[in-house]
Amino acid sequence: MYTGKITFIQGELQGSSIDLQPGKQQVLGRNGANCNIFFQSDRVSRVHCVITFDENTGRLSLLNYSTSGTTVNGNELGPQQTVNIDNGAKVKLGHSDNVFTFSAQLVNTNVSTPKRTGVIKRLSKKYTPRPDNGASIFEDYLVEDDEKEVLTLSNDRVLNFFTGKGLLKNKAVLTNRRLYINEHKGIISYAYSRDVVELDEVTGTSIVKRNPIWSLVMAGVWLVVGIISMSITGVAATFLPFLALTLIQAYTYLKLWGNWFVVHFPGGKYTFSIKNISLYEVAEFQRAICALKRKEFKYSDM
Structure with a gap:
């Protein structure tokens, strides 16, 4: 099994590197709404190319969409052309100065597996009630312990749903890694949904108002x-x-009638009702998502 990453040696992202997740597509281009890794240069196409890493072979698959071409080890690719890239390859995006190298490393998977005892141990997180100092009620329900809440979007009818003491009406919590959307279904029912969207999967957001x-x-x-x-x-x-x-x-x-906050991701979108919330608050929430994604893709791995 292999691990892979790309390292930018020239251009806008020079000095930064990105660890590649197996089977996950990374879209490179100038359109921030559709690309995971985006650039400002006019010499980079809106959607320039798509790369996918294979952990079994240690190779990188590159599909070129740009008419201005993508160069791999000095060989220019045509539109819709796909190539498999080996360790150490150098890739240049069109006629820009953005260049990255691909590296793959073999990982030792011969790790001894502990014997099964027939007893399943449940890992539990200790919870200590704390005074209300402005902390969010969702902090103890995040996926990872080191997540930090950035911004919360809610209306005036929000109570503490997770403790079972009240009714939750449309609340979204943005952390430095994920977007949590909690919504009460119906008027008198007790059906709730809690959707979790990975921040790196978000391709764009929009605000829709209908009257x-x-x-x-x-x-x-x-x-x-x-x-x-x-x-x-x-x-x-x-x-x-x-x-x-x-x-x-x-x-x-x-x-x-109403306002909707739409989160777009590959293969679909999630529409979050934001009735009784000011559009100014929603715009601030949308701006925070854009700022986090810009920071994630341009600076987090430097």
Whole structure:
């Protein structure tokens, strides 16, 4: 089994290196929304190339998307061309000065396995109640102990869900490694969801605001038509179908109205309802995610 990494020896990221995760695609390019490793140079394509590391063979697969070309050991690749790269190879992105080298190292996997005793030991984390000094209730429920909370997004109806003492309505917690999205489902049900999105998997975020005025206009139209119909016929029952249509349109408006925070990742997206939260708070939350990703990909391995 091999471990691999790329090290930038020239260009914008010179001096930094990135450890490659087996089977995970790394997208290099100028478009920060779609790329894991991005550059500012105009000589780098928006999506320049994709690299994938194979831990079994110790080789790096590179798929070139750029029309300006990607050079591997002096050989220029054409668009949509794929090559397998060996240890020590040098890769240059187009006509820019961004150059990195690929290195792979064999790891000794002959580690003795302890004998099974038939007893399963459960590792438990000691929890000591602490006074409320502004600390988040989610700190003891993060995936890793060394995670640090960066920012929290919530509305006024949030109570302590994890201790079972209340109702949780839409809360997102951003740490230096992950994004936690906790959401209460329904109005009177006790169904909750807790989604965890790895920060390095996030390809982009967006804020969506919907205000379907057309639905309210249609509700008013059906109400007026119902009143006119009842006035002409003199029968109150003729008003009931139009009243039903009015209520349906009003319900549609309430259902579609609101703000959503969308987190995009490879293969899909997660839409997080943020009703009753100011757009300023959401923009600050979005800005924090962008800052963390920029720091992660440009400086964390230097």
